[in-house]
Amino acid sequence: MALPMNAQVDPRDVHAQARFNMIEQQVRPWNVLDESVLELMGQIHREDFVPPEYQSMAYMDLEIPLKGTAEEAAKQGWHMLAPKIEARMLQDVQLKPSDRVLEIGSGSGYMAALLAAQAKEVVTMEIDPELAEMARENLLSAGVKNVEVKLANGATASLAQGTFDxxxxxxxxxxxxxxLYAQLNEGGRIAAIVGHMPVMRFTLVTKNGNSFEVKKPWDIAASRLVGFEEPSRFSF
Structure with missing residues (x-):
């Protein structure tokens, strides 16, 4: 039955439908089949972690700017990764309830909230003061208590934070x-998107004794994290 033209639609219903569509049309078809991850994507409300002006885009298959223009956000790292990327990273890293996690690039705090739901403790680092404060406020509003947001360049400051799983x-x-390799506990994993445009690879590094196992199971492109070195791609 059609709604009357003057009927008011509850925004919560709109977001709930968008959340369902995201899981079934974006995340699940992208080989995210871990039911615990799919349930988590439905439980944590992504719209609560985006700027108000972008709430209607919270569940779209794209990177969402967190401040500035889309071009500025991509250049400066002021963005949220597309939801299917976050979900697949979460699935592939296979978190345990006892894990201590370091995230570099807090953004709005959404990925930290996902990580915190499956791990014991999360330390998340953000180089931009405004985004660090945004992440703190969003995580507090969402009732997430096992995340510490630090204002720091994760590429250089993380050594002071101990080791991580x-x-x-x-x-x-x-x-x-x-x-970062030196900060892994035995059996620890690093999950990163590595390479150059237009094709990058999701890279999963696992520490086994004195060696590291490296897997690169899927291709994707994503905006840069600020503060990391850009080695020359050419040699002479």
């Missing part, structure tokens, strides 16, 4: 810094 880079890098 999982390190997640919420944005792309040209290469994973060697310093």
């Amino acid at each position: 999982v390190i997640v880079l919420s944005g792309s890098v040209a290469e994973i810094p060697e310093a």
Whole structure:
């Protein structure tokens, strides 16, 4: 039955439908089949982690600017990754309830909230003061208590934070810094999007004793994390 023309639609119903569509039309078809991850994507309300002017885009298959114009956001790393990327990273890193997690690139706090729901503790680092405060406020409003937001450049400051079971880079890098390998506990994993446009690879590094197993299971492109080195792509 059609609604009367003057009927008011509850915004919560609109977001609930968009959330369902995101899971069934974007996330699940992208080989995210872990039911715990799919349930989590439905439980944590993405619209609560985007700027008000972008709430209608919260569940679209795209990167959402968190401040400035879309071009500025992409250049400066002021963005949220597309939801299917966050979901697949979460699935592939295989979090355990005992894991201590480092995220680099807090953004709005959404990925930290996803990580915190499956891990014991999350330390998330954000280089931009405005976004760090946004992440703190969003996580507080969402009732997430096991996340610490730090204003820092995760590419250089993370060594002071101890070791971790999982390190997640919420944005792309040209290469994973060697310093991050040293921060992994035995069996620890690094999840990162590595490479250069137009094709990058999701890279999963696992520490096994004195060696590291590297897998690159899927291709994707994502905006850069700020603060990481850009080695030259050419040699002479």
